[in-house]
Amino acid sequence: MTKTILALALALSAVQLPAQQPQPQQPTPLSQQPTEIGVAIPSEPGAQVRLAVPDLIALSSDAETVAIARIIGQVLWDDLNFEREFSFVARDAYATIPKATSLIDIPFDRWRELNADGLVMGTVQKTGNLLRVEIRLFNVRTQQSAFGKVYSGSPANPRSYAHMAADEIYQTQRALKGVAESKLTFVSDRDGERMSGTVEKRDVKEIYIADYDGDRQQRVTVGRTLNVFPRWSPNGRSIAYTSYRRGAPNIFVSNIYEATMEEVTKGAAENWLPAWSPDGSRFCFASPREGKGYTNLYLVNRDGTGLRKLTDHPSINTSPTWSPSGTEIAFVSDRTGSPQIYVVSADGTGPAQRITTSENYADKPTWSSLPYNEIAYTARTGPGNDIKVIDMATRTVKQLTFGEGTNESPVFAPNGRHVAFTSTRSGKKQIFTVTRDGRDVRQVTKIGNNEQPDWSK
């Protein structure tokens, strides 16, 4: 299964197209700029750029190509809507416009009548088992192409073509890192498998991955045990997690494209909650190995060498998260009685600095990526928990959820603009995403219980 993912990833290759006008009759010479520099499509004054994103054009009439053309168009719409940077001409209005059969007979004036500033259009061609997808973004006013690329690869996952193009459009149009190609990992009990050899009936929990929008959910671990708290490596190729497969919980790494596994910590001591350093070379994790019920933070190299104690306090010190620069680590300690969030330098020098001062109970800090300097965390707000975000510069706190079920385990999207978290608002535990200002809540998972998300970098 994981090999399939690899094959897919490799099969997708992109060919850069020059940003030239495809209409031969256009008299003006075309810009020779590469699309990376791009031409930002202007909007009406004071309004967002308004896009139309119809289905792509199938260059052959077979059912599969037609279906792929439709899927890519719809996923592009979803991807380009996710960051709320654009407004859209409603899809049901597209039917009034004659369908183009190629990129040179687009009725731009008709799209302009619908007040479209930009038009995302493309073609799909299937030759044997090879898909050729061309995606362009046109400035409807000038009829020029502001972005254009040809992708070729397997027809197995048409959605990935849309994800790649959407992220490139965000980059060229908004200088924004999109998340359409990013992935989630989380824990699920959906398979209904039971632990063997225990007294009670206990459901196993396995690590899953999915696209950011919840599509293509796939199982990663087959431990038939408790596999919990997955974390993506910074390069998105590995997942570290806590597994009870050897009895005591220890830190494992699954290299999902190689289908191999590494044991970072071994032995009878319990080791939990690995957090990758931003450069992927080390982990910070929590362990109660000293006994007495104390838990402290440790640092270890990815290969398990160089173990070092980071905190040394007779209390619980857990839930580590690295600052984007890798110089600091936020964590949770109950040294004053209740769990609160602290920050310590990653080299262990200097005292831990308390961050949360107005919470009764705070856990699972997660540091946003740049340019935001925020920490999202779980706060006990009543009978349940909610997600809050503290600005590290001003220490102002905003709340993202408000008692809809119980909410916990927040993690930021790689661009810092969204938060994924676990919520019981729809019944069982499920993964949701929300924008960093608390809007646009989306349910990502539906089958079984799903929890403890992490978002690829």
Add this chain to the structure above:
Amino acid sequence: MRKRTLMAVAVTCVAATLACHKKVSPVARPLPPPPPDTTTPSSRPPAPPEPAQEPVAVPPEPVASDAISSASLDELNRSTLLKPVFFDLDSSDLTSAGQKVLDDNAGTLKRYATWTVTIEGHCDERGTAEYNLALGERRAAAARAYLVSLGIPADRLRTVSYGKEFPFDPGHDEAAFARNRRAHFVITAK
């Protein structure tokens, strides 16, 4: 469990019968070949009813001891000879009720001095998954420390925390929460 114990007893009876048979066999009886089916002992040895009575005859305590020592680990763990200890919300302090349970458990562990035990720490769902790992460990460690103070060797007691990953009661009310905040004992070797 009772059924299995009986079965275990029955098996030992058969074994005893066979041993008996062996001792008898030197008395030369060349003619009848020994019956191949060991589950149906021949009518010749007077044994069959006797060994069945044997375990019944012994005094109560050794009977328990025999039943327990012949039981499998799974049977022992299902029988909850070692009782769980319950905790208050967010707390790893032993209550007086909890101490009394541990006093009893210490007695059992002293009686069966070869047992090794894993103390599992568990939490209810109201705490967060991450912090609960450490809280569960602190609960297990509190139970372990108390048992050690009663003279149970520390190397017989291991701890592991499951946080809130394995609730005993799937409910979402106070009664379920109370059942899930516990140190749970699993016999791992005997």
